[in-house]
Amino acid sequence: MGESKSIYDVIIIGTGIAGCSAGMYCGRFNLKTLVIGELPGGIITTTHLVENYPGILSIGGVEMGEVFLKHAQQFGAEMKFSKVIDVQRCAPPKDAKKLGIFKVKTSSEEFIGKTVIFATGTEHKKLGVPGEKELNAKGVSYCALCDAAFFKEKTVCVVGGGDSSAIEALILAQQCKKVYMFVRKDVLRAEPINYKKVMESKNIEVRLKTEIAEVRGTGKVESVLLKSGAATPGKQEEISMDGVFVAIGHVALSGIAEKLGVALDEHKQIKINRNSETNILGVYAAGDVGDTAFKQAITGASEAVIASYFAYQYLQKNEFGYYCE
């Protein structure tokens, strides 16, 4: 039996839009709440402008993260900025009528909670080509907003064929001399509003059915080597380049959840139902880490609110074993 520890009603892992929204609602439900994560405000803070969150006409990404953090704290959620490295079930309580609880670990601390909400989000997917890792932060970047200023009047490329790659290209086009968009498929699938802007931009060149084979350079990015394509069979084009912005999507940060036994889908996203419940009793998920088809800040916030409500109901209806090894 471990020492007596303060027990949280709910531990929310993630300090982004979803984590903070859950923190706010759990606070309003008078639950003893911990919100813990690495990145204050979450991945939205790497976004330039957000104009599609219903009810907020226009807001900077950094400012939006700050508002959400404040909203959670306003209703009493405790907040810690550290990396969670493991979540375990505690030993089952001796009284069979009581339900088990969870242990959440960082490298230096442990927290005990009756319920857990995973709002761990995603990270940027890597290209996986030679040179990408070696030249990371030496011309290879995953965030135009963060790094565009380093490439003033330079030539850069954005790799990716979705809406976020279009947004990255538009941000870069404001400062760079030339922006290539390398799209693997034969179509750029951007939101119509962004598609139009890309097509009208004078310094963006979209190259469809184009993939990077290698990022080259000594100490910094100097060129990219393309895979040989239909246009130049057998021959690989090399293009001088100062920066490579990778925007090919995200990977769900679900490793800790998976280890706990939470069910994932084929994209490693946490499976949730309309109640934001996972397959494990007392464990919920919300936001980008979940298996929702259309992921937006608003859908993540909503899932978090729903997770909070069902966690609250679950806490009201059950008794818990308070001992954790």
Added chain:
Amino acid sequence: MGESKSIYDVIIIGTGIAGCSAGMYCGRFNLKTLVIGELPGGIITTTHLVENYPGILSIGGVEMGEVFLKHAQQFGAEMKFSKVIDVQRCAPPKDAKKLGIFKVKTSSEEFIGKTVIFATGTEHKKLGVPGEKELNAKGVSYCALCDAAFFKEKTVCVVGGGDSSAIEALILAQQCKKVYMFVRKDVLRAEPINYKKVMESKNIEVRLKTEIAEVRGTGKVESVLLKSGAATPGKQEEISMDGVFVAIGHVALSGIAEKLGVALDEHKQIKINRNSETNILGVYAAGDVGDTAFKQAITGASEAVIASYFAYQYLQKNEFGYYCE
């Protein structure tokens, strides 16, 4: 074959939080969008302060409605304030590969749309006791925020045992001399934060297991007659009263949807899935009219965004018959 009419990609019925959120996203998707409904801003405009919409720390209900209307219009959604009285399927197109479309009617106009999103919300549930209808707006009210000022230093009662009845009572307690809360069950199920405030209020008296049998008065509310209870078996207590605020929940405004053939649950709420789809292809629902367990502004906005996304996908993938009788 009817005359040539302008065809909307999507017609959103309802001008509240959900309707406007759908309008905003459909606009961003470059869809020809009509948002049509009776009450600009929706039922949130009858709320005093909203402090639980993630990302907006505190906002008045009226102001919140205005922001959502503006957000929808900002991205090109057309908006009309009139009551929709019927939605019909148009005659099936002659080309079997094409999909049918819908006709949306007000008392004076008709609109044609390829898809429909129901965001029609709810209305206040009635008590159904003698005197309620007769004294409506003569002391009987369904909105403390709208009418509290008429009852300064008066005695009023709130009927209902949920969170919204607690909020109504708290609003009234600021102005009225005395506020009774009549709760049918043996418990007041308010959010803990509001429960505490009610209990601490000096001029709110909560009466559990108490129901109104009749609202009495000539030309205006003068008293309420309670049903005989355990405390006074056989005898019905009559209490002098200036105002009766009914807060016993809401009824989904799903009549038009039901007539179209949209599947409802046992509470007459529109059944939707995680994609905000109904049982009818091309028909979606979002917000309070849906069968979501925990209904909040944020969940309605999210459902609306999801409905917009799936309507957009559906419109991209299909061809439609353009003729409507």
